[in-house]
Amino acid sequence: MYMLEQGTITIHTENIFPIIKKSLYTDHEIFLRELVSNAVDAIQKLKMVSFAGEVTGEIGEPEINIAIDKDKKTLSITDNGIGMTADEVKKYINQVAFSSAEEFIQKYKASAEQQIIGHFGLGFYSSFMVAQKVEIDTLSYQPGAQAVHWSCDGSPAFVLEESPRTERGTTITLTLQDEEQEYLEPMRIRQLVKTYCDFMPVSIKLDGEVINRQKAPWKESPQNLTKEDYLEFYRYLYPFQEEPLLWVHLNTDYPFILNGILYFPKLKPDVDVTKGQIKLFCNQVFVSDRCEEVIPKFLLPLQGVIDSTDIPLNVSRSALTNDRTVRRIADYIAKKVGDRLKELYREQREEYIRCWQDVGTFVKFGSLNDDKFKKQVEDIIIYRTTANLTQATPETPPAVEVQSQEGDVWQEVTPASGEQQNPTSQYTTLKDYLERNKERQENRVFYCTDEVTQATYVQLHKSQGLEVLFMDSFIDTHFISFLEREHPDVKFSRVDSELDKTLIDQDKSGEIVDPKTNKTRSEQIKELFQQALNKPKLNIRTEALKSDDLQATPPAMVLLPEVLRRLREMNALMQQQNVEFPEEHVLVVNTAHPLIQNLTHMSQGSIIQEEGRSPTGELTNLICQHIYDLALMAQKGFDAEGMKTFVERSNQVLTRLTER
Numbered sequence: 211m212y213m214l215e216q217g218t219i220t221i222h223t224e225n226i227f228p229i230i231k232k233s234l235y236t237d238h239e240i241f242l243r244e245l246v247s248n249a250v251d252a253i254q255k256l257k258m259v260s261f262a263g264e265v266t267g268e269i270g271e272p273e274i275n276i277a278i279d280k281d282k283k284t285l286s287i288t289d290n291g292i293g294m295t296a297d298e299v300k301k302y303i304n305q306v307a308f309s310s311a312e313e314f315i316q317k318y319k320a321s322a323e324q325q326i327i328g329h330f331g332l333g334f335y336s337s338f339m340v341a342q343k344v345e346i347d348t349l350s351y352q353p354g355a356q357a358v359h360w361s362c363d364g365s366p367a368f369v370l371e372e373s374p375r376t377e378r379g380t381t382i383t384l385t386l387q388d389e390e391q392e393y394l395e396p397m398r399i400r401q402l403v404k405t406y407c408d409f410m411p412v413s414i415k416l417d418g419e420v421i422n423r424q425k426a427p428w429k430e431s432p433q434n435l436t437k438e439d440y441l442e443f444y445r446y447l448y449p450f451q452e453e454p455l456l457w458v459h460l461n462t463d464y465p466f467i468l469n470g471i472l473y474f475p476k477l478k479p480d481v482d483v484t485k486g487q488i489k490l491f492c493n494q495v496f497v498s499d500r501c502e503e504v505i506p507k508f509l510l511p512l513q514g515v516i517d518s519t520d521i522p523l524n525v526s527r528s529a530l531t532n533d534r535t536v537r538r539i540a541d542y543i544a545k546k547v548g549d550r551l552k553e554l555y556r557e558q559r560e561e562y563i564r565c566w567q568d569v570g571t572f573v574k575f576g577s578l579n580d581d582k583f584k585k586q587v588e589d590i591i592i593y594r595t596t597a598n599l600t601q602a603t604p605e606t607p608p609a610v611e612v613q614s615q616e617g618d619v620w621q622e623v624t625p626a627s628g629e630q631q632n633p634t635s636q637y638t639t640l641k642d643y644l645e646r647n648k649e650r651q652e653n654r655v656f657y658c659t660d661e662v663t664q665a666t667y668v669q670l671h672k673s674q675g676l677e678v679l680f681m682d683s684f685i686d687t688h689f690i691s692f693l694e695r696e697h698p699d700v701k702f703s704r705v706d707s708e709l710d711k712t713l714i715d716q717d718k719s720g721e722i723v724d725p726k727t728n729k730t731r732s733e734q735i736k737e738l739f740q741q742a743l744n745k746p747k748l749n750i751r752t753e754a755l756k757s758d759d760l761q762a763t764p765p766a767m768v769l770l771p772e773v774l775r776r777l778r779e780m781n782a783l784m785q786q787q788n789v790e791f792p793e794e795h796v797l798v799v800n801t802a803h804p805l806i807q808n809l810t811h812m813s814q815g816s817i818i819q820e821e822g823r824s825p826t827g828e829l830t831n832l833i834c835q836h837i838y839d840l841a842l843m844a845q846k847g848f849d850a851e852g853m854k855t856f857v858e859r860s861n862q863v864l865t866r867l868t869e870r
């Protein structure tokens with residue numbers, strides 16, 4: 211073989227390879243991505259010169275072949291791309307590749323300790339991380355080109371000679387180092403190709419079998435993809451996961467190039483919302499599983515793919531966070547997500563409602579964190595309400611979306627899966643709520659944070675025509691504070707924080723004064739409870755609650771004023787623990803309830819008795835305590851002692867009642 215040249219690669223750092231190897235200690239496997247990327251580039255360059263009419267004849271089917279020779283301990287990557295002439299090898303390999311190697315090391319040292327995303331674009335020399343010897347065998351597409359063979363054993367010395375190769379293209383052969391023999395295992399190579407090269411647009415073969423997918427759906431135009439295509443791609447990316455709720459296809463080339471598909475997953479309580487799940491690609495080459503820097507914080511739980519050549523990849527993560535383009539990309543993503551949600555709200559309301567439970571969390575979190583996003587979505591934030599906004603009865607839920615005359619409220623359709631919320635649930639925006647209720651409760655919002663424990667309170671409001679919003683997702687506590695800042699004139703009260711005057715029957719308190727004691731009925735009841743409960747800090751109030759069905763209203767209710775409750779919630783948050791239910795709460799005794807009325811009659815019988823044991827008086831006390839416990843139950847659970855007392859007292863009361 212004719213020797214063309216023997217020489218040393220001009221680099222300024224003596225023996226660059228040990229440094230490369232050490233710098234990238236954990237990331238050796240990426241050499242394959244780099245070599246396959248070069249092969250894809252070579253094929254694309256050939257296509258370009260062929261389009262330009264510079265190639266005579268057919269260029270054939272482009273492909274990349276990976277071959278393993280366990281005996282020789284070699285791994286080779288062959289492409290039928292553009293190839294290189296001897297001069298090009300000298301220029302691109304000896305000079306370009308190695309000067310970029312040097313540059314990389316300088317950069318790497320400068321940002322020591324800093325993690326660099328995916329060590330992307332390290333290029334040809336990264337093969338020295340795993341190889342003790344690297345050979346290039348190549349034939350350029352140029353007419354009459356001489357094939358050449360280059361080899362280098364890891365020292366700066368190289369050999370360049372003529373090669374008998376007759377096929378256009380390039381073969382890179384690595385003789386693997388002893389400790390890198392894992393790359394002789396076909397399984398390992400398959401796994402690497404699947405990770406890094408799955409969506410590269412050229413078929414990659416191992417032992418004659420194509421092992422990559424090639425098609426990158428995010429590069430397609432959204433018009434060409436069906437719902438099933440998106441779902442299929444999702445299942446491929448995240449096998450064994452529940453179907454995503456919806457997706458956003460990103461597609462822009464100005465002012466930066468960005469493609470991608472982002473999926474809204476169904477949120478799991480155990481999901482780590484600080485850890486991104488989106489895969490970052492650069493020109494269909496996988497770069498990293500982590501690209502938190504590029505995604506707005508509130509969208510981190512999204513899944514899917516983004517692909518951009520405009521994200522700088524060989525910089526530290528902190529540099530990336532501060533990069534202007536990256537910040538603009540993050541803004542763009544937020545905007546696109548907002549647009550998609552608005553579109554869904556406008557065009558597929560029932561679908562929007564179906565997803566709201568999960569999507570709403572993103573939207574609220576985003577509104578809290580991103581002012582621009584907030585402005586975008588503020589009109590599409592919805593709340594489940596107690597209002598009956600349509601005529602449909604629960605037995606015959608409509609099969610399609612029903613809009614009211616105003617066009618601003620709607621009825622949810624029966625969800626296909628059946629596991630969604632109550633099909634008769636209705637939703638409203640805050641704006642519509644305020645508008646609808648402005649006559650009766652201007653600038654006042656009643657809300658419920660727990661449908662089960664606050665059921666009595668909700669029922670009471672509902673029965674008097676007061677509309678209650680359900681704000682029961684974990685983010686809502688913060689979100690209510692946010693809404694209050696946004697709407698300073700609107701007052702938000704939880705249903706159990708106070709009694710609106712609408713709920714109280716002002717006439718019924720029309721008081722009969724007992725001639726014997728000179729006290730009103732209400733005063734007697736209050737005293738009765740004060741004595742029975744003996745809690746100086748408890749504020750006992752008597753009110754006649756309005757009701758259409760006396761049995762459905764409670765005999766008593768515990769109220770915790772909004773301010774007090776929030777203070778307590780804040781303390782709990784800060785101390786990371788449950789804070790005791792404050793003793794300074796309000797007990798409203800419902801003088802209109804038959805139980806309370808019976809109680810006064812009963813106690814009157816006992817009060818006038820002479821001092822000493824009074825069985826009726828004791829029973830009255832027990833019942834008062836019991837009524838209080840029942841009311842308290844809506845606010846807090848029992849501790850062990852409380853539970854024991856409650857059960858014992860229940861039995862005692864029942865026994866006494868049956869004795870009579």
Ligand SMILES: Nc1ncnc2c1ncn2[C@@H]1O[C@H](COP(=O)(O)OP(=O)(O)OP(=O)(O)O)[C@@H](O)[C@H]1O
Binds near residue numbers: 294308331333334335
């Ligand atoms: N398989 C190949 N076929 C043809 N030319 C190649 C091949 N591999 C490498 N080259 C040439 O060698 C040059 C240097 O490659 P190297 O991988 O170091 O850097 P790069 O591909 O230019 O950039 P990057 O750092 O993004 O990988 C390439 O630009 C290309 O001209």
